[in-house]
Amino acid sequence: MELFDSHTHLNDEPFRGKEEFYLERAENLGVTRAAVAGQDPDFNERAIDLSERFDNLYAIVGYCPDVAKDFDQAAKDKLIEQLQLDKTVALGEIGLDYYWDESPRDIQRKVFAEQLEIAHELKMPVNIHTRDAFEDTYKILKDSKVGEYGGILHNFNGDPEWMKKFLDLGMMMSFSGVVSFTKATDVHASAKVVPWDRILIETDAPYLTPKPYRGKQNETGYVHYVAQAIADLREVTIDEVATHTYENAMKIYGIK
Numbered sequence: 001m002e003l004f005d006s007h008t009h010l011n012d013e014p015f016r017g018k019e020e021f022y023l024e025r026a027e028n029l030g031v032t033r034a035a036v037a038g039q040d041p042d043f044n045e046r047a048i049d050l051s052e053r054f055d056n057l058y059a060i061v062g063y064c065p066d067v068a069k070d071f072d073q074a075a076k077d078k079l080i081e082q083l084q085l086d087k088t089v090a091l092g093e094i095g096l097d098y099y100w101d102e103s104p105r106d107i108q109r110k111v112f113a114e115q116l117e118i119a120h121e122l123k124m125p126v127n128i129h130t131r132d133a134f135e136d137t138y139k140i141l142k143d144s145k146v147g148e149y150g151g152i153l154h155n156f157n158g159d160p161e162w163m164k165k166f167l168d169l170g171m172m173m174s175f176s177g178v179v180s181f182t183k184a185t186d187v188h189a190s191a192k193v194v195p196w197d198r199i200l201i202e203t204d205a206p207y208l209t210p211k212p213y214r215g216k217q218n219e220t221g222y223v224h225y226v227a228q229a230i231a232d233l234r235e236v237t238i239d240e241v242a243t244h245t246y247e248n249a250m251k252i253y254g255i256k
């Protein structure tokens with residue numbers, strides 16, 4: 001069995017200098033590849049650094065809603081350069097966050113749309129963060145023809161009705177540890193019916209730790225438990241979840 005963590009933050013504080021240790025633990029749980037998600041200049045740089053140091057790590061770079069207000073021309077030029085590196089596989093995480101509201105909403109929307117335009121030009125898939133903002137996220141993705149270059153809704157926490165709308169745009173749904181939480185009934189319902197060719201799994205480590213480690217720090221290896229939770233919901237083996245999610249990750253990220 002091989003598992004692919006489609007969105008992790010091995011570039012975050014708790015893992016610095018201990019990447020080998022966490023990658024070894026991941027491998028023991030069957031996790032053989034991971035995409036390290038950036039979000040701001042520092043995290044983007046660190047994601048790229050890890051992708052250059054480790055064969056089985058890939059970089060995702062972008063300006064998340066928190067730092068949308070800093071996305072000027074110089075930032076844009078630098079990002080375009082970073083997106084063309086061999087092991088950069090997606091633009092992200094980008095999107096809208098109306099929960100934290102760290103950047104004004106009109107700027108979040110503008111910078112989100114601008115980065116989608118870059119993705120369109122470079123034919124790169126996008127990794128989307130959305131919080132309390134399904135309506136506007138959907139509208140902007142629809143207008144930006146996301147189906148032509150591919151999009152992933154990271155940590156998808158919506159109900160099947162919202163999921164269908166995003167699936168109809170041609171997108172992939174990435175499930176996190178939330179799918180293992182007893183009370184996350186909307187997410188359970190979505191994970192049960194998402195088509196096999198549209199499903200991904202992720203940790204978003206160090207956040208969103210799945211059961212049985214909920215409450216502790218998350219790590220890339222624990223995507224194993226996300227896969228297990230989905231297998232239980234769909235009444236299939238973990239190997240079946242592994243096969244589909246691994247294939248889908250390789251395909252959307254364009255890895256040979």
Ligand SMILES: [Zn+2]
Binds near residue numbers: 007037204
């Ligand atoms: Zn993340």
